Amino acid sequence: MMRTLDKYAAIFPVLVVYAVLFLLGLNMSGMWQLMATLLFYCALGQAFNIFLGMTGYVDFGYVAFVGMGTYGMAVTITSLAGTGLGGLTIIAGYIMALAFSGLLSLAVGAVALRLRGAYFAIATIGVNEGLRFLIEGTNLWGGSGGIIFTRQLNDILGKDASSALATFWADVLVLIIAVLAAITTIVYMRSKIGYALTALREDEDAAKVMGINVTMFKILAFMTSACFAGLLGATAWALKTPYVFPPEVFEIHYTIEAIIIVMLGGAGTLLGPVAGGLIYGIGKYVLSIVLPGFQLLIFAPLIIIIIVAFPDGVVGGIRNKFGHTALGRFIL
Amino acid sequence: MAALLRLENVSKRFGGIVALNQVNMEIQYGEFVGIVGPNGSGKTTLFNVINGVYFPDEGRVLFEDRDISRLPTHRRASIGLGRTFQIPRPFASATVRENVAVGAMFGSRGKETNVNESMLVAESIIERMGLSRHRDKKAELLTPVEKKLMEIARALAMKPKLLLMDEAMAGMHPGEIDRLVELLGGVAAEEEVAIVAMVEHVMRAVVGMAQKIIVLHQGEKICDAPAQEALNDPKVIECYLGYTPEEAS
Structure with missing residues (x-):
């Protein structure tokens, strides 16, 4: 029992941060939206880290999985509206979101994960852009007109419930997804999966020689990460704002944000995406108030400075320093 | 008992270059074998074919009588094939x-x-x-x-049942080599690991430990004999020094 606790002790700081964000948002007036945004960044980082951090592969098309999750929920709600399934529709939407992002990641992973380094990154940009043009060009799911399903959501849940969903419960669901992603991360890290991913991240050929089926583990990490992205899309982009437009959900800007969050905090660490999400989210928010219009100009060099000071990310840097002390087991 | 590893007429070409030409060899359980040959003689390609980095163009690789010619590297590890690299x-x-x-x-x-x-x-x-x-x-x-x-x-x-070692002793001083040789000898005997060690420079290690030496030259096996015998073989001397002892005298 003690050993198991010790093994998973590193999850506690993550849970504490999430709890603090949640309670701050709940109890301070006007803070909920900021806390929800921070939670979204943390969740996005946590989900992306399972692939980017643990395998070392950079996916520039990551947002496509968030987008597919959004579409999964949107398509389900529009096609099941009027069937009287009520709340079950939302569950069906989540299943569809998982299916969309999971299947896309399986298809992309089975092909693109044969490429390494920059070639993989380029291929994934192509997937993201290609998907967007496919939807727009073939008029799939409303084409470039997108899907607006505010009315259907109101029909299914009732007006009050769907507005409570948009302003509160969707954010709580994001928090739950963030916690699930953190739990998945530590379970992976502590199992053979984590060791296989570390080995292939450091040296893929040597990992093969050790008996690791690198393709299988890469696809596993890719799909896990993509499924969490899909859940996030279905929640934060579909349930919270009941519309979806291709240029918005396939915007590469979100992928870049996710990469920055993971790298800032510490790729491959458990606490890293949380630290990265907080630094990025708070930094962006504060600068947009203090220096409106100039926030990106100031923020970019700040990010560069942090990355130069902490090449392994903030949490990576702290772990290098304090990893061997009594605090070490809480920093992962 | 059948051989642990058997290569049957294994060839591997890269474009027009024949890296391995009709190589036959056998490794027994628990045996210690040195693979010797000058730069470019095909030693690394041989390891890569045994290990599954490359598949042979011709011939078969048999491990415990099972054809593993087209088995991916990670599956070979799980049936008992280990490897170390020249540069760790x-x-x-x-x-x-x-x-x-x-x-x-x-x-x-x-x-x-x-x-x-x-x-x-x-x-x-x-x-x-x-x-x-x-x-x-x-x-x-x-x-x-x-x-x-x-x-x-x-x-x-x-x-592993078979451990391929790529220049494991290069860069070590003689004391360390002796210690490692002793250690490996002990482990190999105890765990019944056959060791195939590729050697370019540090003959000391091989001669001390190998039951037999296989010499490669331009992709062909030119010698397969006990250590002392192999090192005195005129063909081996020729490929290292460029002429036969008879011509020199």
């Missing part, structure tokens, strides 16, 4: 213990060994290799010789 390739950010444990987790005993058991296996092998005090160090912080020892430990943790 540690998993740099992981500790020494984690590195070695990876071998136990995914090698031939991988299916029945969980993470905790693998750590215990790793600890006993690390102790045996004399790396105990570096156990919790990151692998990237080791010296080159320590990295080499760690890599051998990692390969042994896989519990």
Whole structure:
């Protein structure tokens, strides 16, 4: 029992941060939206880290999985509206979101994960852009007109419930997804999966020689990460704002944000995406108030400075320093 | 008993270059074999074909009578094929213990060994290799010789039946070589590991330990004999020095 606790002790700081964000948002007036945004960044980082951090592969098309999750929920709600399934529709939407992002990641992973380094990154940009043009060009799911399903959501849940969903419960669901992603991360890290991913991240050929089926583990990490992205899309982009437009959900800007969050905090660490999400989210928010219009100009060099000071990310840097002390087991 | 590893007429070409030409060889259980040959003679290609990095263009590779010619590398590891590299390739950010444990987790005993058991296996092998005090160090912080020892430990943790060693002793001083040779001899005998060591420079290690030596030259096997005999073979001397002793006199 003690050993198991010790093994998973590193999850506690993550849970504490999430709890603090949640309670701050709940109890301070006007803070909920900021806390929800921070939670979204943390969740996005946590989900992306399972692939980017643990395998070392950079996916520039990551947002496509968030987008597919959004579409999964949107398509389900529009096609099941009027069937009287009520709340079950939302569950069906989540299943569809998982299916969309999971299947896309399986298809992309089975092909693109044969490429390494920059070639993989380029291929994934192509997937993201290609998907967007496919939807727009073939008029799939409303084409470039997108899907607006505010009315259907109101029909299914009732007006009050769907507005409570948009302003509160969707954010709580994001928090739950963030916690699930953190739990998945530590379970992976502590199992053979984590060791296989570390080995292939450091040296893929040597990992093969050790008996690791690198393709299988890469696809596993890719799909896990993509499924969490899909859940996030279905929640934060579909349930919270009941519309979806291709240029918005396939915007590469979100992928870049996710990469920055993971790298800032510490790729491959458990606490890293949380630290990265907080630094990025708070930094962006504060600068947009203090220096409106100039926030990106100031923020970019700040990010560069942090990355130069902490090449392994903030949490990576702290772990290098304090990893061997009594605090070490809480920093992962 | 059948041979542990058998190569039957194995050829491998890269474009017009024949890297391996109709090579036949056998390795017995628990045997120690040295693969010798000058630069470009096909030693590394031979290892890569045995290991599954390349598939042979012709011929077959048999491991315990099973045709593994087209088996991917990671599957070969799980049936008992281990390998170390000439330039060590540690998993740099992981500790020494984690590195070695990876071998136990995914090698031939991988299916029945969980993470905790693998750590215990790793600890006993690390102790045996004399790396105990570096156990919790990151692998990237080791010296080159320590990295080499760690890599051998990692390969042994896989519990291989056959261990391919690529220039394992290069860059070590004679004292270290003797120590390693003794250690390997002990482990090989105890665990019944056959070791195939590729050697370009450090003959000392091979002659001391090898039951037989296979000499490659321009992709062909030119000699397959006990150590002393092989090193005195005129063809071997010719390929290293460029002329036969008769011509010189």
